[in-house]
Each structure stands twice: as C-alpha cells, then as structure tokens.
C-alpha cells in the first residue's frame with residue numbers, strides 16, 4: 128500500500144515519468160509497451176487491430192505523402208492530407224488563369240482529376256526488427272569508419288534480400304541513435320492525382336500569422352487519389368490505371384469530440400532529438416537557432432516586400448515563403464520554449480542523477496564515465512564550424528541564383544554517353560526553376576545575404592570572393608550584385624533555355640566563364656573543402672557519443688520507457704483531447720468553431736479574408752449534418768499527443784478506429800518538445816473532420832466525394 132502511495136505521489140510530482148502522453152511509438156511494439164496504457168485512456172482497440180502483419184489493420188490506411196502523412200478515406204483510393212502538404216501540387220497546377228491557390232480546385236468526376244508527376248505515396252507493408260542481423264559480431268571497440276561500413280553493407284543486403292522477387296521496396300533505418308535497426312517493407316504508388324483543395328482563404332486561413340498558434344481556424348486539407356494497374360499494384364501514370372483499393376480505409380465519424388476523449392495519431396514524424404546532453408541543447412538554443420532565425424527574418428522580409436507589390440511574385444514565392452517562414456517561426460518558438468522550461472537546466476539535472484548513479488557502479492563508470500565531458504569538449508570544437516555551416520546554408524546558399532548556377536557543375540561533369548539525358552533533365556528543371564523565379568527579388572536577396580555572411584562569419588571562413596568585393600567594389604554588395612545579375616546568363620530564362628537548346632561540348636566555356644557560376648563554385652567549393660570536412664568529422668564523433676549516451680540512458684535511467692527519436696518512419700502516438708493553460712490567467716479550450724472564423728474576418732488582410740460562400744452558409748446556418756450538438760461547426764481541436772513535423776496530415780483516430788480529424792500543426796508553446804518534451808502547454812492542432820466534410824459538401828458541392836466515404840453518424 129505504501130509503495131502504491133509512493134508511486135502515486137511520485138506521479139503527481141514528476142510529470143516526466145508517469146504521463147502516458149509522451150512518446151512516438153513503433154507500431155510493432157504497441158502490444159508489449161503501450162496497449163494497456165492506451166486502453167486505460169479509453170482506447171477500445173487491441174494492438175493487433177492497430178498494427179497486424181497478417182490481417183488488415185489501421186496501419187494499412189496510413190501513407191507517407193512526400194514527407195507528410197495522409198490517410199485513405201474510401202475504398203477507391205481517396206486520400207486526405209493537409210492543404211499545406213498538397214501545396215506544392217496545388218501551386219504547380221496553378222497559373223494566373225487557373226489560380227487554384229486562390230479559388231480552390233474540385234474534380235467533379237474522376238476524369239477531371241489532375242496528374243501529379245513526381246508525387247509518390249507509400250504504404251508500410253511490414254516492420255521487422257533486424258538489429259541482431261545488422262550488429263552481429265560488431266564489437267564495441269571497432270573503429271567508427273569500420274563500423275559504419277559494416278553496418279551500411281548489412282543494411283543494404285537486408286534491403287535487397289527482403290524484397291527480392293517482389294514489387295515492394297525496402298529500407299532499413301537506425302533507431303535509438305544507431306543501437307537498433309528496423310526494416311520497412313514499402314509499397315510505393317506513383318500515379319497520384321489531385322482531387323480537391325479548398326481556396327487558400329480556407330485551406331490556409333490565418334496564414335503565417337496564425338501558423339503555430341492556437342486558437343486556430345485553418346481548413347488545412349486537400350484530397351488526392353491513388354491509382355494502380357488493373358491488379359491493384361503500383362504503376363506509373365496511365366489513362367488505363369484504376370482507383371487503388373486499399374487494404375483498409377478509415378470510416379469518418381460525425382459523432383464529434385469531447386474533452387478527455389481518447390485520441391490516437393498515426394504518421395511519419397520527421398525528427399526529434401529528445402536524448403541530447405545539455406551541451407547540445409545549449410548549442411541549439413544559443414548558437415544555431417538564433418543564426419537561422421536572423422538570416423530568415425531578412426530573407427522573408429525581402430520576399431514579402433515584393434510579394435506584396437506583385438501578384439506574379441506572390442504566386443511565384445508563396446510556396447517558398449510559406450516553407451521558409453514555417454521553420455523560422457518554429458525555431459523562435461523552440462528557443463522561447465527551451466528558455467521558459469529551462470531545458471538546459473532540466474537536462475543538467477538529469478545528467479547529475481546519471482553521474483551519481485554511474486559513480487556507484489564501477490562497470491558503468493568505466494563504460495560511461497567520460498561521456499558527458501567528451502560531449503562538452505566536442506561541442507566546443509564544433510561550435511565555429513556549426514556557426515559557419517548555419518550561416519552558409521541560410522545566407523549564401525539561400526540565394527537562388529547561386530544554388531541554381533552551382534547545379535551546372537553536374538552538366539560540366541556529365542559523361543559524354545549521359546549528356547543527352549542530362550540535358551533533358553536540365554531543360555525540365557530550368558522551366559520549373561524560372562516559373563517560380565524573380566530576378567529582381569533574388570538580386571535584392573543576393574546583396575543582403577552576402578553582406579550578412581561577410582559581417583557575421585569569422586574572416587578565416589570567408590571564401591575568396593569577399594576579397595574581390597572589397598577590392599573591386601569597395602565592399603559595395605549592391606554593385607557586385609548588379610554586375611552578377613547583368614552579366615550572368617543564369618539570371619535570364621531566355622538565355623538559359625537558348626543555351627541548353629544549342630548545347631554542344633564546346634559551349635562548356637560559357638558555363639565556366641559565367642560570373643554567377645564562378646561565384647557559386649567559389650563559395651560552394653570553399654564550403655566543401657574548408658568547412659564541411661572538419662564539420663563532418665566532428666559530427667561523426669558526436670554520432671558515436673550520441674549512440675553511447677543513448678545506450679547509457681536506457682541502461683542507467685530505467686524509470687522511463689524509451690521510445691526512439693522520430694526518424695520519418697511510421698509511429699503511433701496517443702493521448703487525450705484537451706485544452707491547456709497558456710499563460711498566467713489564460714486557459715485555452717480544446718476546440719474552435721466557424722464563429723471564430725467570422726470573428727477573425729478581415730477583408731483588408733489577405734490572410735483573414737473569408738470567402739463569400741462560406742459567409743453565406745454561416746449566416747444561413749446551413750450546416751447540414753456537420754454541426755455539433757451545440758449547433759456550431761467545429762473547425763479545429765487540440766490533443767496532447769506527441770507529434771512533430773511530418774505528422775502533418777496524420778489521422779486522428781478515436782477509441783473505435785474512426786477518423787475524427789487531420790493533424791496539421793502544433794502550438795508555439797509545444798515546439799520545444801522536439802528537444803525536451805514537456806506536455807504542460809504543448810498541444811497538437813487537429814482539423815475537425817466535420818469541418819473538412821462541411822467544406823467539401825456544403826461549400827464546394829462535391830457530394831460525389833462524400834458518397835465515397837463511410838460515414839459514421
């Protein structure tokens with residue numbers, strides 16, 4: 128009894144160890160690690176119903192959608208994901224005449240669906256622990272280089288053997304910083320077509336202002352369809368392909384959500400770093416993130432200025448701007464969050480306990496005694512290279528003409544027998560590059576970014592070109608930009624296309640003499656030879672330390688259940704629908720409604736324009752079957768499941784296995800969770816599936832799509 132009481136008190140005091148909401152779990156391990164926790168929270172499904180090797184299970188409805196997640200919602204290959212995940216596709220089909228970003232797109236019939244070359248989606252067929260096969264006979268004292276090559280060879284062989292003679296693809300990924308390995312057998316579909324997307328004023332309502340924020344009112348969804356050959360197998364696009372029949376699709380629930388309901392999320396979280404030492408957190412919080420934030424602030428303001436002035440630039444840069452702004456805002460939230468929870472201090476406290484425990488155990492002490500001090504030294508050594516790398520990638524390499532011109536090295540290096548094929552690739556790439564490229568905008572960025580690198584990075588890490596700018600242009604970056612953009616062919620679509628069309632081996636000189644190419648090779652060449660080798664060497668050393676520290680934490684700090692860091696593989700997280708205390712005196716409730724959209728409406732601000740039709744439906748309260756018991760249309764809700772980037776588009780599944788929502792964001796307060804999990808204020812933000820259906824049905828009139836779904840009343 129005393130013991131139970133002690134555990135209970137401990138749970139009350141220590142949120143870190145007893146809460147079920149932390150963790151993104153490997154689906155095959157749910158049975159052994161999580162099933163009872165999930166059921167305690169209200170889940171009525173068994174682990175076998177969630178993931179099964181032999182029978183169809185929930186996992187068969189979940190796909191990796193180009194780095195996001197998507198899920199099947201009909202037996203005809205219909206898939207829902209986020210608007211921001213389909214954004215690239217919606218944008219690439221958009222022109223000034225057919226502006227699907229602004230007006231939305233709906234295929235009334237299957238033959239109106241738009242093909243999306245290059246887009247693939249993949250299903251997970253099975254997951255197998257192959258750790259022992261990969262690590263058999265790999266001794267701890269093997270050199271890193273040796274270890275790396277043995278491990279990589281084995282991973283490759285397992286991949287090859289596991290799918291030989293099938294149409295499946297395989298990948299082996301490392302888990303727990305390289306202490307474990309899992310095989311994923313995948314089925315990859317390449318004929319995926321765009322079916323529907325609301326206008327941006329719904330799909331991205333609130334835009335970058337509301338991004339990472341709660342309360343939220345974004346109708347962040349889009350619809351695609353997977354096509355297969357007649358045998359239901361993946362096939363490249365063909366008009367003869369037919370809608371794919373998935374092994375499982377999610378019924379859609381109109382029952383609505385209540386506070387404290389169980390919720391589960393399936394998806395492909397991209398990257399977390401929960402097990403880093405305090406020295407690493409310090410580098411991220413105080414060096415790396417601030418650099419990236421500063422550089423992006425500048426880049427975004429330059430882009431935004433031109434986007435506000437011209438519709439053409441707005442269309443060209445909207446997708447790029449959203450992507451760059453997204454990470455920018457996340458990093459600022461991460462820094463603020465780490466400061467607020469004192470992430471470094473929390474890590475240091477854990478490290479103190481760790482050191483105390485190993486001090487009492489000679490074997491541990493021998494194995495792990497120097498780990499933390501080794502980390503500290505390694506981070507001091509890597510700091511200047513980290514700084515230069517962050518500045519390089521966020522300033523110089525962020526300039527489009529520099530990146531683009533640098534790519535022509537590949538054309539110069541092409542073997543004669545490959546040249547024709549390479550040229551074709553370059554022609555296609557040139558078209559898509561220039562479609563979204565504005566020379567004047569990029570020229571402004573060029574001057575500002577080069578200047579920032581020059582001013583912020585230590586002189587010994589300056590490529591030669593900075594000397595030329597000083598000597599020839601008296602340090603005037605604008606003048607230097609003028610010279611490059613006037614004289615380089617890479618600033619002009621016409622010139623590049625003409626060049627590629629008339630390309631012969633003699634014309635390589637034109638590339639070699641081009642001022643943007645010369646500059647690009649100078650800066651990239653400098654980075655590749657003077658910074659990257661040392662940076663990679665130090666990172667390799669850190670990888671080894673991370674692997675050992677991960678093993679050490681699992682061995683020494685046993686009060687915690689360990690889930691592996693996110694690595695873009697399939698995971699399950701779970702928790703409850705609930706609100707949170709934002710700041711002193713502020714309690715956020717768990718859901719928002721269409722009323723809130725009207726409250727936020729601002730016809731003078733493009734991020735908050737409400738489409739006329741939506742307003743009419745609101746005024747008439749024409750909500751069909753999609754309103755809740757209170758007569759309102761719920762737009763979004765929050766849960767305390769552990770998610771990260773890549774979980775966008777992930778299904779939120781109720782206790783019975785029905786779809787209740789589509790994940791699309793996290794609150795700002797929760798972004799530090801990627802580095803130090805703390806669930807008090809962190810929430811994932813979910814589109815209520817009833818709002819998506821309301822938009823599809825009532826707003827767009829796409830009843831054809833509603834009819835395909837299995838609706839649970």
Ligand code: ARG
Nearest residue numbers: 211334335338339449453792
């Ligand atoms: N923050 C979300 C994510 O990380 C949504 C991003 C897209 N939305 C936007 N307004 N940029 O992907």
Ligand code: GLU
Nearest residue numbers: 771772773774775792793
């Ligand atoms: N919007 C993110 C994504 O694209 C999800 C937000 C998060 O990082 O949790 O995956």
